[in-house]
Amino acid sequence: MARKRFDDSNCSVARALNQVGDWWSLLIVLHAMYGTRRFVDFQQELGIAKNILCDRLARLVENGVLKKVDVGEHGSRFEYRLTEKGRDLFPVVIALRQWGDKWNPAPDEAPLDLRDRATGQPIQTVEVQNAEGKPITVRDVFVSGEPTLGSKKDPA
Amino acid sequence: MARKRFDDSNCSVARALNQVGDWWSLLIVLHAMYGTRRFVDFQQELGIAKNILCDRLARLVENGVLKKVDVGEHGSRFEYRLTEKGRDLFPVVIALRQWGDKWNPAPDEAPLDLRDRATGQPIQTVEVQNAEGKPITVRDVFVSGEPTLGSKKDPA
DNA sequence: TTAATCTGGTTTTAAGATGCAACCCTATTC
DNA sequence: GAATAGGGTTGCATCTTAAAACCAGATTAA
Structure with missing residues (x-):
């Protein structure tokens, strides 16, 4: 049988997971936060299959997390940009990153040092x-x- | 081909998603935070298939998010409890819940009113x-x- | 004490999801 | 005009999932 969906769940966590709870969606959002916008860039950075990327981008657009912007000077070039709803996932992504840094640290690599532009200081946990x-x-x-x-x- | 895994990714978000980034794991953690501990209770509350629940619980235990405690007075009754690592997912779960409440509110239901026991006041965003x-x-x-x-x- | 039930779990089967490679079409570049 | 890049779609083999059947050890009921 197919995977279950939770669109109509009365649990907002379940509904949220329905939109960004698969393996790729949150990583796409993460990279979008890093500034990635183009199809090929997502593909190369994530190492994701093109059909899957296609599907995920479409779903994220459909759910209002990304918007597809036609930047084709002549019509066939697009960018996928975060909407406010997408940007609002920032605390989720950061919390997840910090959890990962704390509990599954990379063996030989320092965690990303995220800093506030205004103060130059690291952000808080x-x-x-x-x-x-x-x-x-x-x-x-x-x-x-x-x-x-x-x-x-x-x-x- | 199988789903990609990110155990060795140099991105801590990817590694985190590897442990709790599938459809069920975070929901299991959420319900564990609600106090659910027994196999059958998880199964009924989540409406998850037993084989999947089995697999997810085992993986969460393997990853140190849950621990399997033998509470069988006579040997075959278990509880799955959050470890500190699991409890540390609290900000992730809450951030996700708040995002869901904000952007995908239930049509006819108020979001859960989470409050601090000490003050009786709602928690912050x-x-x-x-x-x-x-x-x-x-x-x-x-x-x-x-x-x-x-x-x-x-x-x- | 024998039968019914609860618990936690494995097996089987099918419907879906995923990854890869190949192909397409529209610009743009050489 | 041919080659290349961007953004997709299609087909296929493989893996995952959901649901239900089945199992075995404890516990409870009769």
Whole structure:
């Protein structure tokens, strides 16, 4: 049988994964954030098959994560650019990168040193904060109106 | 051919996606954060096929995201609990949830109201911050030693 | 104590997804 | 006018997935 879809799931995480939760989509978004815009560049940087890239780009455009811009001075040259919705995936990508850097570091390579252009300083680790700006974990969170997260007995 | 794997990619995002980047793994982690621990509970909550769940749980255990704990008073009852590595995916999951809530809201359902246990207040939106704690976007970030992110010409 | 049930898991089967290579069409370059 | 680059589509072999059947060890029910 086919892969399941979650368009209509009542879980927003499932719906999000439906749009960017496959192997390639998030990597395409990542490279788009790096400035990649052209079909061939995505193809070469990612080492992805052309038909798959075609399909993923089309799906990302369809979902409003990318927009296809005709930059053909004469009609057949395109760029794929992030929309605001796509750019809004920034915290997701950064959080994932930091998690990867922390838990699966490259054996002989330093992690990317991302810095803020205004200050020249490295960016902070992405964290979940409470209303006062204090970092919190899974165990500190509950769903309003439901039992505490992760605490059927005792978290994890 | 099979799906590509990125174990050895020099990109930590790719390596991260290799571990939790398929359709089910992050949902399993999410439900684990909700407190789910047992095979049958995962299966019922997610509506996932048993063989796939088996495979995903095994892979998550193998990758150190979950640990399999034998709680069988007599030997054949297990729980799958988040490790610290797994719990550390919290910002990723929350960022993804917030993105989904913002851009793909459920038509007739309010998004989950997650709150901090200490203050009772809703948690903040996950964002990327610079060293001073100010929120920044893709366009504000550059890779130390490389051209500015997203600015081969002008971002997105 | 024997039967029914729960749990966690493997096997089988088919429908889908993926990767690769080959081919196409429209510019542009030489 | 031929070669090349960009952006796709098509076919095919291979791998993954979903669903359901099947299994074996514990536990509970009768």
